[in-house]
Amino acid sequence: MNGDYNAATASGRSPLPPGEPVLEVRDLHVEFRTRRGTLRAVNGVSWSLEPGETLAILGESGSGKSVSAQAIMGLIDSPPGFITEGEIRFRGEDLFALSEDRRRRIRGDGVAMVFQDALTALNPVFSVGWQIAETYRVHRGTPKREAYAKAAELLDRVGIPSAHERLNSYPHEFSGGMRQRAMIAMALALDPEVLIADEPTTALDVTVQAQIMDLLTELRSELGMGLVLITHDLAVVAENADRVAVMYAGRIVEEGTVSEVFTEPAHPYTLGLMHSIPPLHRRVAALDPIPGTPPNPARIPPGCPFHPRCAFARQHCREVEPPLERVGEGRASACHYWEEVKGGE
Amino acid sequence: MSEPLLSVRGLTKHFPLTRGVVFRRQIGSVQAVDGVSFDLHEGETLGLVGESGCGKSTTARLLMRLIEPTAGEAIYGGEDIFTMSRAQLRRLRRDIQIIFQDPYASLDPRMTVGSIIGEGWEVHPDLVPKGQRRAEVSRLLEQVGLEAGHADRFPHQFSGGQRQRIGIARALAVRPEVLILDEPVSALDVSVQAQVINLIEQLQDEYGFAALFIAHDLSVVRHISDRIAVMYLGKIVESGVADEIYERPAHPYTQALLSAVPSPDPTITRRERIRLEGDVPSPANPPSGCRFRTRCWKADERCAEEEPALVDRFGHGHPSACHYADVSDVIGSSGQE
Secondary structure, rough: OOOOOHHHHHHOOOOOOOOOOOOEEEEEEEEEEEOOEEEEEEEEEEEEEEEEEEEEEEEEOOOHHHHHHHHHHHHOOOOOOOEEEEEEEOEEEEHHOHHHHHOOOHHHHHHEOOOHHHHOOOOOOOHHHHHHHHHHHHHHOOOHHHHHHHHHHHHHHHHOOOHHHOOOOHHHHOOOOHHHEEOOOOOOHHOOOEEEOOOOOOOOHHHHHHHHHHHHHHHHHHHHHHHEEOOHHHHHHHOOOEEEEEEOOOOOEEEEEEHHHHOOOOOOEEEHHHHHHOOOOOOOOOOOOOOOOOOOOOOOOOOOOOHHHHHOOOHHHHHOOOEEEEOOOOOOOOOOOOHHHHOOO | OOOOOOOEEEEEEEEEEEEEOOEEEEEEEEEEEEEEEEEOOOOOOEEEOOOOOOHOOOOOOOOOOOOOOOEEEEEEOOOOOOOOOOHHHHHHHHHHHEEEOOOOOOOOOOOHHHHHHHOOOHHHHOOHHHHHHHHHHHHHHHHHOOOOOHHHHHHHHHHHHHHHHHHHHHHOOOOOOOEEEOOOOOOOOOOOOOOHHHHHHHHHHHHEEEEEEEOOOHHHHHHHEEEEEEEEEOEEEEEHHHHHHHHHHHHHHHHHHHHHHOOOOOOOOOOOOOOOOOOOOOOOOOOOOOOOOOHHOOOOOOHHHHHOOOOOOOOOOOOOOOOOOOOOOOOOOOOOO
């Protein structure tokens, strides 16, 4: 059940100086060049993650929330995808300035990722135990028997019952929740300092969802990992994250601590999202949704990309794109009229 | 209460599990739906909730007669849906319409939106005279929040939310009495989801159809339903008026389900969460007695031996299928007003 899971010591990394982010994205631009035109999927996104903290990246489909994570992990197919600008720093080192070999090492070792769909993320022709043991063998040169023992230990750690017997099971023999656990185990194998979880519970049932989020939160505090939680689900953010960055049309439109952003949103999009979900605790007469649909990334409106759907919009918004600016301690909003939005709630 | 519009009794569907190619033999059965009973009254919305594999979508497909039941009856207009003649079925498929989860798979990509919406009138020509069909399509499109000019476009030119609106317009075109909505908003973005929910409510006020709303999102179900039935592994474990189920759940499964729903409001402090262990057992081999007992913290020998009946245990008009049912406000509704 136990073992040495301290990230810094197990992988020989020195502890970070306090206040130093473990992972930092600066002014990232990603575009996809297709026959139909250039899609600007990520347009100048910056965020940073402190060790041990949970940062949620909240957005709807097409907001670019997953693309920035894929850029970190080197998972963008090029062509058609191109990272045209920006830096990604892991412990202060710019990934794009490193050799391919060193970059791969960081991606394997320092930053790990779990996906929404474990059935496609796991290899169907190898047993779950083999796949986890493989990670140790390739990255650490661990002998086979020992690698399997470590795999069993990990499966046990993520709550898979009779882990030792399940080593020889194949992914399809696991239920959805168990597969998600196995994928988390694999991601933890090399004691990453950062875990990126892309919609980790979206495909799961409510009761299983709660189990997986509890597990991630528990592992994060126990291992001191930073967690980047990419999701469309406001409730998952509210219950699990410390800070949140709200994305719309490839940009961060609002950022801050979860408690502040959710109680006093400073961007009309965040406010609209909150009005769109019916509460569980009481009945409301009617929902007050955001009109229209998220923009096509090939045709992002001029000025503020949210203006066609915004109740606060006026002429200025159609012409000038608002930058993401500081609106308080640790808070930022990309709205010309954020004071009105915040005051109105 | 008035006579129900649709009355389902003992609905059961066991899918056979077979082995062998030449000599197929049955080695068991998946008990997808097992003895489900409920009534649907005129103009009301009944929410059917449960996790994947609980049989809620199979129930919908049975009522549409897309698949045949193993047992049970569903009385609609004095007739059992499952013994209806072809002519009666034609009428039934006009009266009961369904909207599916996936707006990408449920519209024929080679048909224009206008012909998709008007397709029902080919079978039921008396509904709208030929000369007025074009105008009626325009009216329906506008009613679901699209433009009359969209009639000549094809489904791929629309977003997911717009396609779901087209599906709703198609269903309304034949003026159904009952609308079955099978996870109608789960595939949509949060902001679009709310638009479609509002649209469904608004149309229901106007047309007065009864709705069977099948979903796994408990917040959405509470918002839209008058009454709710909670399903687990092919059976209804608890049912009642929406506020009763959410504020006074009596079945341990309902309580666990409600307590697992995360809240988008960080100021709400939840009561302690009930952590369910493990996964839903396979419907091919359900537990004896109470089907929930393998994950239930209250279970004892009695639960393994004796299946609890779905009966009103507290006189609230709110039946629950648990020997040890006990009302508990797990989401903390009181004090949150």
